[in-house]
Amino acid sequence: MGFFWEGLREAARLVVSGDAATYHAVWVSFFCTVVAITAAGVLAIPYGAWLGLFRPRGHRAQVFALRVGMALPTVVVGLIVFGFLSRRGLLGSLDLLYTQAAIIIGQFILAFPLLGTLAHGAAADLDRRVVETAITLGSGKRRALWAVLGEVRVAVVAAYLAAFGRCVTELGIALTVGGNLPMRTRTLPSAATLEVTRGEFGKALAPGILLLVLACGAALVTHRLSREARS
Amino acid sequence: MIEVRNLLVRFGELEALCIPHLDVEPGGRLAVLGTNGCGKSTLLRVLAGLLPPTDGDVRGTPAPGEAILVHQSPYFFRGTARDNVALALRWSGRPVGEADEWLERLGALSFADRAAHVLSAGERRRVALARAFSVQPSLLLLDEPLTGLDPDGRERVIPLLEAFESTLVIAAPSLDGLPLERTIDLSPTR
Numbered sequence: 001m002g003f004f005w006e007g008l009r010e011a012a013r014l015v016v017s018g019d020a021a022t023y024h025a026v027w028v029s030f031f032c033t034v035v036a037i038t039a040a041g042v043l044a045i046p047y048g049a050w051l052g053l054f055r056p057r058g059h060r061a062q063v064f065a066l067r068v069g070m071a072l073p074t075v076v077v078g079l080i081v082f083g084f085l086s087r088r089g090l091l092g093s094l095d096l097l098y099t100q101a102a103i104i105i106g107q108f109i110l111a112f113p114l115l116g117t118l119a120h121g122a123a124a125d126l127d128r129r130v131v132e133t134a135i136t137l138g139s140g141k142r143r144a145l146w147a148v149l150g151e152v153r154v155a156v157v158a159a160y161l162a163a164f165g166r167c168v169t170e171l172g173i174a175l176t177v178g179g180n181l182p183m184r185t186r187t188l189p190s191a192a193t194l195e196v197t198r199g200e201f202g203k204a205l206a207p208g209i210l211l212l213v214l215a216c217g218a219a220l221v222t223h224r225l226s227r228e229a230r231s
Numbered sequence: 232m233i234e235v236r237n238l239l240v241r242f243g244e245l246e247a248l249c250i251p252h253l254d255v256e257p258g259g260r261l262a263v264l265g266t267n268g269c270g271k272s273t274l275l276r277v278l279a280g281l282l283p284p285t286d287g288d289v290r291g292t293p294a295p296g297e298a299i300l301v302h303q304s305p306y307f308f309r310g311t312a313r314d315n316v317a318l319a320l321r322w323s324g325r326p327v328g329e330a331d332e333w334l335e336r337l338g339a340l341s342f343a344d345r346a347a348h349v350l351s352a353g354e355r356r357r358v359a360l361a362r363a364f365s366v367q368p369s370l371l372l373l374d375e376p377l378t379g380l381d382p383d384g385r386e387r388v389i390p391l392l393e394a395f396e397s398t399l400v401i402a403a404p405s406l407d408g409l410p411l412e413r414t415i416d417l418s419p420t421r
Contacts, residue, residue: 138296
C-alpha cells in the first residue's frame with residue numbers, strides 16, 4: 001500500500017509542478033484525438049445516418065463493414081497505417097511516420113466506424129415520421145438528413161464521447177506509428193506504459209491521473225451538451 | 232390524373248393493401264374510409280411517394296414537396312409551432328413571413344411561440360394543418376384531419392378544405408362532416 005501512496009505522491013508532484021514532458025503528452029493526446037474525431041465525425045455521422053435512413057442498395061454490407069471496423073484492435077489499425085506510411089509503403093514519400101499526423105490518421109480510422117455505426121443505429125431507430133415529414137414537406141434528401149441529425153443530436157453527442165474515449169486511451173496506434181518520441185509524439189497512454197516498464201510507478205500514475213481528468217472533462221462537456229440538446 | 236392499378240402492398244406476410252383500380256381526377260376530392268388497419272394510411276403513404284408498392288402501378292402522383300402527407304399523429308421538428316410552419320415554407324421556397332397568416336387561419340397564432348412538442352393533440356393538429364396548407368401542395372393527403380379538434384377547430388378546417396382547389400385525399404373512419412363527395416371504402420367486409 002505504501003508503494004501505491006508513494007506513487008500517488010510522485011504523480012501529484014509531477015502534475016502540480018507542471019512537468020513539461022507530462023503536459024506535452026496531455027496536449028498531444030488531446031490535440032490528436034480532437035482532430036481525429038472531428039474529421040471522422042464530419043464524414044462518418046452523415047454517412048451512418050444516411051445508411052440508416054435511406055437504406056441504399058448494399059447498406060447491410062456497409063453496416064457490417066462499419067461494425068467490423070468498430071471491433072478492430074488498435075494495434076491492427078496501427079500496423080495498417082504503418083504499412084502505408086513506412087518508407088516502402090504507398091504513402092512513404094509523405095514522410096509522416098512517427099509524427100502527430102500519423103497518430104491522427106490512425107485515430108481517424110479508429111473513430112470512423114464507431115461514429116458511423118452509432119449514427120446509423122440512431123437514425124435507423126428513429127421514428128419513420130421524421131424523415132417522411134421532411135421528405136413530404138419538400139426538404140429533399142440532403143436537408144432531410146440534416147433535419148434528422150438535428151433530431152438525433154443527443155445520440156450524436158454520445159457517439160462523440162465514445163469516440164473520444166476510444167481514441168484518447170488507445171495505445172497501439174500511438175506506439176506503432178507515433179513512435180513514443182518525447183515532446184513530439186508521446187501520448188498519455190504511451191507515457192504511462194513507458195514509465196511502468198521502467199519501474200517508475202509514480203511517473204506512470206501521473207499520465208494516468210491526467211487521462212482520467214481528460215475523460216471526466218469530456219464526459220462533463222458531453223453531459224452539458226446533451227442537456228442543452230434535450231432542452 | 233392519379234391512376235392506381237392492381238396496387239398491392241405487403242409488410243412481410245401481411246397483405247396491408249390491395250386496390251385493383253382507382254383514379255383521382257386533378258382537383259378531385261376523395262375520402263378513403265374504412266375500419267382500423269384496413270390500409271387507409273398505407274394508401275396515403277403510397278400516394279405521397281413514401282412507400283413503394285410491392286406490386287402494381289401508381290402513376291400521376293406529384294413529387295414530394297408537391298404531395299404533402301399529414302400523418303394521423305403529426306411529427307414536429309425542434310422549435311416552436313411557428314418554426315415548424317416556417318421550415319416547411321423555407322423548404323418549399325415560399326416566404327417564411329406567411330407562417331403567421333396560416334397559423335392565424337387555423338386559430339393557432341396564440342400558441343405560435345410555444346414548443347411544438349408540448350402542444351395538446353388538438354393544437355398539434357391545427358399546426359400540422361397550417362404547415363401543410365401553407366405550402367399549397369398540388370396533392371394534399373390528410374390522415375384523420377379532424378381527430379382531436381374542438382368545434383372551433385372543425386369550423387376553421389372544414390372551410391379550408393372546401394376552398395382547397397388542388398387534389399385532396401382524406402383518410403378517415405367515416406365522412407363525419409368532411410366536404411367530400413367521392414368515397415372509397417377499404418374495409419375488408421366490403
